[in-house]
Amino acid sequence: MLEPLQYILLGDFNCGLDTSRDIRGPGQGGCNYQARELGNIVADWQLIDAWVTLHGDAFAATRASVIHGSRLDRVYVPEVFRAALVTCDVVQVPSYCLNVSDHKPLLLSMQPCNGGRSPRSWRMDPTILYDEECIKYMGTEVAASIAEVDVLDPAMWDRLKKRWWFISEEAGKERHARITSRMKETLRRIQIVERGGTSTQAMRD
Secondary structure, rough: OOOOOOOOOOEEOOOOOOOOOOOOOEOOOOOOHHHHHHHHHHHHOOOOEHHHHHOOOOOOEEOOOOEEEEEEEEEEEEEHHHHHHHEEOOOOOOHOOOOOOOOOOOEEEOOOHHHHOOOOOOOOHHHHOOOHHHHHHHHHHHHOOOOOOOOHHHHHHHHHHHHHHHHHHHHHHHHHHHHHHHHHHHHHHHHHHOOOOOOOOHHOO
């Protein structure tokens, strides 16, 4: 989860971050201690509640009884997707589906803004600036690109920026491949241990 990717968090959370807004009946306005970790995730990932973004404080229960209603089923999206949200609605299911679940489904639709990100738009992966191998690679490559410059005119400056863009992308790809390889190896070792296989000295270390 430390990678610079965008995540959508959705599901039946069995708790509410705002019990005054998300619950009607017993429990409304009460303690939401069980939602503490969910609140931390939403804050750390800078997520927003799709329903609240589109409907404000309007209430619609996704699970209800005679005396109680709650909006347990929710969708959290990154702040950068705010403008892409189109609908977030609680769906009224046909009577023949009522026994399938005691929750009503939530329907979310999104539309990329202006056809999505411009092909020329780019943002560097900031994690490469904290990776020693990436720093070493980029430092060497950037220094080499600067050493080749005789006259720094606008055209050369544009070429340098393109070169640095490429260097940053390559560093990010290499880091991703390296981390993925390590994770796969770790999972492989875990599976061996779980199956009761013979471990090596390196695995014990």
